[in-house]
Amino acid sequence: MAESPYAALHDRFRRIGAVRDAEAVLHWDLATMMPKGGAQARGEQLAVLKSLRHGMLVATETGERLQAATEDVTLDPWQQANVREMRRLWAHATALREPQVEALSRAATNCEAVWRQARADSDFPRVLPYFAKLLELVREAAQAKAERLGLSPYDALLDEYEPDGRAADIDTLFADLASFLPDFLPSVVERQAQAAKPAEPEGPFPIEAQQATALRLMRSLGFEFDRGRLDVSLHPFCGGTPDDVRITTRYDEDDFRSALMGVLHETGHALYERGLPADWRGQPVGEARGMVLHESQSLLIEMQVCRSKAFLEFAAPMLREAFGGSGPAWQADNLYRHYTHVEPGFIRVDADEVTYPAHVILRYELERAMIGGDLAPADLPGAWADGMRRLLGLAPPDDRRGCLQDIHWYDGAWGYFPTYTLGAIAAAQIFAAAIKAAPQILDEIARGDFTTLLGWLRVHLHGKGSLASSRDLLIEATGKPLETTAFRAHLYRRYFGE
Amino acid sequence: MAESPYAALHDRFRRIGAVRDAEAVLHWDLATMMPKGGAQARGEQLAVLKSLRHGMLVATETGERLQAATEDVTLDPWQQANVREMRRLWAHATALREPQVEALSRAATNCEAVWRQARADSDFPRVLPYFAKLLELVREAAQAKAERLGLSPYDALLDEYEPDGRAADIDTLFADLASFLPDFLPSVVERQAQAAKPAEPEGPFPIEAQQATALRLMRSLGFEFDRGRLDVSLHPFCGGTPDDVRITTRYDEDDFRSALMGVLHETGHALYERGLPADWRGQPVGEARGMVLHESQSLLIEMQVCRSKAFLEFAAPMLREAFGGSGPAWQADNLYRHYTHVEPGFIRVDADEVTYPAHVILRYELERAMIGGDLAPADLPGAWADGMRRLLGLAPPDDRRGCLQDIHWYDGAWGYFPTYTLGAIAAAQIFAAAIKAAPQILDEIARGDFTTLLGWLRVHLHGKGSLASSRDLLIEATGKPLETTAFRAHLYRRYFGE
Numbered sequence: 001m002a003e004s005p006y007a008a009l010h011d012r013f014r015r016i017g018a019v020r021d022a023e024a025v026l027h028w029d030l031a032t033m034m035p036k037g038g039a040q041a042r043g044e045q046l047a048v049l050k051s052l053r054h055g056m057l058v059a060t061e062t063g064e065r066l067q068a069a070t071e072d073v074t075l076d077p078w079q080q081a082n083v084r085e086m087r088r089l090w091a092h093a094t095a096l097r098e099p100q101v102e103a104l105s106r107a108a109t110n111c112e113a114v115w116r117q118a119r120a121d122s123d124f125p126r127v128l129p130y131f132a133k134l135l136e137l138v139r140e141a142a143q144a145k146a147e148r149l150g151l152s153p154y155d156a157l158l159d160e161y162e163p164d165g166r167a168a169d170i171d172t173l174f175a176d177l178a179s180f181l182p183d184f185l186p187s188v189v190e191r192q193a194q195a196a197k198p199a200e201p202e203g204p205f206p207i208e209a210q211q212a213t214a215l216r217l218m219r220s221l222g223f224e225f226d227r228g229r230l231d232v233s234l235h236p237f238c239g240g241t242p243d244d245v246r247i248t249t250r251y252d253e254d255d256f257r258s259a260l261m262g263v264l265h266e267t268g269h270a271l272y273e274r275g276l277p278a279d280w281r282g283q284p285v286g287e288a289r290g291m292v293l294h295e296s297q298s299l300l301i302e303m304q305v306c307r308s309k310a311f312l313e314f315a316a317p318m319l320r321e322a323f324g325g326s327g328p329a330w331q332a333d334n335l336y337r338h339y340t341h342v343e344p345g346f347i348r349v350d351a352d353e354v355t356y357p358a359h360v361i362l363r364y365e366l367e368r369a370m371i372g373g374d375l376a377p378a379d380l381p382g383a384w385a386d387g388m389r390r391l392l393g394l395a396p397p398d399d400r401r402g403c404l405q406d407i408h409w410y411d412g413a414w415g416y417f418p419t420y421t422l423g424a425i426a427a428a429q430i431f432a433a434a435i436k437a438a439p440q441i442l443d444e445i446a447r448g449d450f451t452t453l454l455g456w457l458r459v460h461l462h463g464k465g466s467l468a469s470s471r472d473l474l475i476e477a478t479g480k481p482l483e484t485t486a487f488r489a490h491l492y493r494r495y496f497g498e
Numbered sequence: 499m500a501e502s503p504y505a506a507l508h509d510r511f512r513r514i515g516a517v518r519d520a521e522a523v524l525h526w527d528l529a530t531m532m533p534k535g536g537a538q539a540r541g542e543q544l545a546v547l548k549s550l551r552h553g554m555l556v557a558t559e560t561g562e563r564l565q566a567a568t569e570d571v572t573l574d575p576w577q578q579a580n581v582r583e584m585r586r587l588w589a590h591a592t593a594l595r596e597p598q599v600e601a602l603s604r605a606a607t608n609c610e611a612v613w614r615q616a617r618a619d620s621d622f623p624r625v626l627p628y629f630a631k632l633l634e635l636v637r638e639a640a641q642a643k644a645e646r647l648g649l650s651p652y653d654a655l656l657d658e659y660e661p662d663g664r665a666a667d668i669d670t671l672f673a674d675l676a677s678f679l680p681d682f683l684p685s686v687v688e689r690q691a692q693a694a695k696p697a698e699p700e701g702p703f704p705i706e707a708q709q710a711t712a713l714r715l716m717r718s719l720g721f722e723f724d725r726g727r728l729d730v731s732l733h734p735f736c737g738g739t740p741d742d743v744r745i746t747t748r749y750d751e752d753d754f755r756s757a758l759m760g761v762l763h764e765t766g767h768a769l770y771e772r773g774l775p776a777d778w779r780g781q782p783v784g785e786a787r788g789m790v791l792h793e794s795q796s797l798l799i800e801m802q803v804c805r806s807k808a809f810l811e812f813a814a815p816m817l818r819e820a821f822g823g824s825g826p827a828w829q830a831d832n833l834y835r836h837y838t839h840v841e842p843g844f845i846r847v848d849a850d851e852v853t854y855p856a857h858v859i860l861r862y863e864l865e866r867a868m869i870g871g872d873l874a875p876a877d878l879p880g881a882w883a884d885g886m887r888r889l890l891g892l893a894p895p896d897d898r899r900g901c902l903q904d905i906h907w908y909d910g911a912w913g914y915f916p917t918y919t920l921g922a923i924a925a926a927q928i929f930a931a932a933i934k935a936a937p938q939i940l941d942e943i944a945r946g947d948f949t950t951l952l953g954w955l956r957v958h959l960h961g962k963g964s965l966a967s968s969r970d971l972l973i974e975a976t977g978k979p980l981e982t983t984a985f986r987a988h989l990y991r992r993y994f995g996e
Contacts, residue, residue: 021539041739052550
């Protein structure tokens with residue numbers, strides 16, 4: 001019996017998914033376990049797997065079968081959505097010619113390697129030629145994808161990280177933020193300055209105790225340790241596969257707060273991955289919807305849940321026990337003040353939730369200008385400094401703390417940055433909807449019980465995978481497309497209401 | 499410019515090698531790090547990578563190019579050897595039809611899963627139908643390979659693990675062993691029984707201390723920790739890739755001896771992998787020659803070097819320090835008596851070097867009979883018990899300690915067992931040649947300096963990869979093909995000479 005085009009595609013994407021999962025494990029190993037001498041062989045392994053996966057995706061049969069499957073009226077809604085997602089992946093992959101893909105990959109690898117040194121030495125001119133070359137190739141790729149997908153070049157790049165994400169929608173949302181944050185920020189800073197400084201918990205904080213606490217809190221939040229691990233890497237991330245989620249953090253003996261909150265952030269990502277529809281493992285429709293929803297899930301756990309007073313009431317006794325702490329510094333209220341401290345700074349990854357959007361808006365403006373050809377690579381440091389002064393009132397003292405701080409562009413990722421702030425906005429909206437649907441969630445958080453919240457997220461988001469667009473998933477879950485109302489309400493409540 | 503057939507093959511096998519390396523890392527992760535919930539996804543990843551690798555190997559172009567490259571007179575000796583090894587891999591892979599490969603793989607997976615439970619319950623009848631089915635498929639495969647390679651069916655299976663390994667040669671060597679071991683064994687046992695029992699080092703032996711000592715000894719032996727790791731798994735193994743060698747052990751708080759010697763054994767494998775010719779990474783000619791030489795390298799380190807009095811003189815102070823030990827039990831001489839204790843037992847992996855060959859000879863006789871159709875699967879337990887009585891004077895009390903103890907057959911591996919004892923024989927011959935070439939090696943071992951030994955092995959074996967046959971490599975390194983003279987001399991010296 002001849003296999004249907006859909007069945008053939010299902011099998012092909014199962015194989016593609018398995019190779020991608022293999023790459024995810026190899027990446028995790030590279031960042032956590034691999035001795036440095038293994039780098040070259042690992043680079044080779046990853047490059048070959050990526051190219052095999054790409055080959056399966058762009059093969060002639062894939063396109064022919066997609067055409068046939070699109071017309072197959074016997075498919076159920078999940079299968080139809082699966083075909084739609086396959087088409088999306090296929091369109092992105094076939095938009096570029098093979099030599100273009102290779103040139104981009106090589107340029108990104110070279111630029112990233114030079115950037116590491118340039119950042120350490122705060123030496124932008126050193127990386128500039130590599131950066132300019134990479135940008136040129138990215139602009140060509142954006143143009144090719146734009147023609148293929150019928151989008152603007154920037155939207156074509158954005159679409160890879162956030163399917164159906166459009167700059168026009170981002171502009172509206174970021175304009176909303178710009179309408180209140182510039183006044184909101186100084187008033188928060190002023191209010192916090194008027195109060196006495198929060199007391200400092202005294203260290204050192206042994207790494208074993210930090211890790212044990214992280215594991216306890218992960219377990220409380222619903223992380224399943226027969227389905228995942230916590231390890232250490234230089235840059236925290238969530239990797240692995242939905243049934244074997246690998247999250248990482250890094251520890252500092254002088255400060256437990258950052259590692260701990262990092263773990264809770266990655267746990268949010270992990271719970272999303274873990275909750276993806278089990279029947280669709282390895283298929284495109286079974287994957288996370290996009291980076292906005294992914295970031296919304298980590299920020300919902302970190303910003304909405306774990307930096308709340310209720311959560312810190314639950315966590316404070318655990319922290320006191322782990323570190324042998326006592327006195328005012330270890331009271332939930334004092335910890336809450338630390339975890340909600342607002343202060344403009346140079347570094348995005350260290351930013352609080354009030355100043356974070358300014359970091360993203362700066363990058364969004366600059367990357368659109370670069371893709372549009374309105375900002376030359378050589379002019380980036382100046383434009384960065386201008387933007388920082390305008391948005392946060394700070395001029396970076398050097399490029400290390402300025403335009404060299406993030407890996408994204410130097411690794412070829414343009415169109416990614418906005419998803420952080422869109423994720424923060426979505427987190428507030430989704431959390432508000434969950435609370436509205438099940439108000440007991442707030443009391444449960446204070447008791448360290450996250451069952452209702454996680455159950456709601458599973459039903460309304462995690463379990464849907466890529467069945468619908470982000471927009472439609474969000475409307476189904478919260479009644480509205482993405483808007484800043486809940487985010488704004490959250491900020492006012494947290495910084496002026498409590 | 500058109501690529502030469504050789505260049506095209508080189509590139510294809512580079513890609514095949516990268517996929518195989520990726521599988522090796524995924525296997526390591528499975529055994530050391532993976533939470534149990536990840537098993538299904540990992541099985542899928544490994545199956546897909548294996549099938550992609552197989553597809554690249556059996557593709558029509560591979561055969562055509564091999565034909566052309568074989569006739570290319572411009573190739574240098576390494577390239578010629580590379581083509582010869584490519585042909586070997588290709589001949590094995592194309593001897594079986596695709597459905598045959600799949601049926602075998604499925605039958606092995608099923609049989610192995612049932613065997614795990616059958617072994618735990620000592621229930622041979624439970625696994626018998628799966629085992630019989632698997633054997634039937636293995637016999638068919640052996641027949642197909644025999645026709646393709648012009649070998650007997652058993653030799654065709656052996657050839658996969660030990661290229662050019664032939665039962666006729668094994669018969670000669672095993673007959674040599676049979677000519678002295680049956681008298682040698684009881685005389686050793688009697689001699690050891692006449693001495694006072696060695697004193698028992700008192701435990702417990704904390705795992706951290708065992709691990710720290712293992713790492714120190716690995717470092718002394720020349721293991722490079724920027725090129726590999728030591729971890730924990732249920733069954734110790736050496737995996738990973740030559741530039742990132744991953745060895746494992748398992749610890750027992752009541753006995754440090756077994757974990758430690760296991761680590762040293764795997765370190766021998768690791769040093770071989772690490773010393774393979776760096777210019778030929780990922781190419782067939784750059785790989786280890788076969789399981790006999792591989793096992794010879796682990797047994798050279800374990801049996802020839804690390805169970806020697808000289809080595810234990812070096813290691814004893816380290817062990818006393820690690821475990822806070824003192825008194826007679828911790829003297830090198832006493833430790834040496836433990837590490838050379840001889841006693842017939844049921845279990846191969848626990849056997850000493852004097853009784854080990856009997857375990858292997860039994861399996862070799864039985865597997866040849868099974869492949870030849872002279873022993874029916876249902877008759878295995880009886881034949882096993884008969885053989886054990888004849889060879890070691892012991893009847894296993896149950897099948898768990900009899901024919902169910904090893905995974906090999908239940909996982910489809912017939913033709914592997916002889917390589918253990920051939921490796922032990924080769925280890926003695928190679929070590930004797932090294933000592934003859936550089937007698938200072940013995941003094942160096944007592945000082946914990948393995949530089950000369952490792953250097954000699956690198957030059958004469960490790961660095962040759964698969965440039966020549968095992969036989970030719972051995973003749974070059976030791977002046978003779980494999981024979982039992984050195985092994986016999988080693989046993990007499992160790993058990994009667996010192």
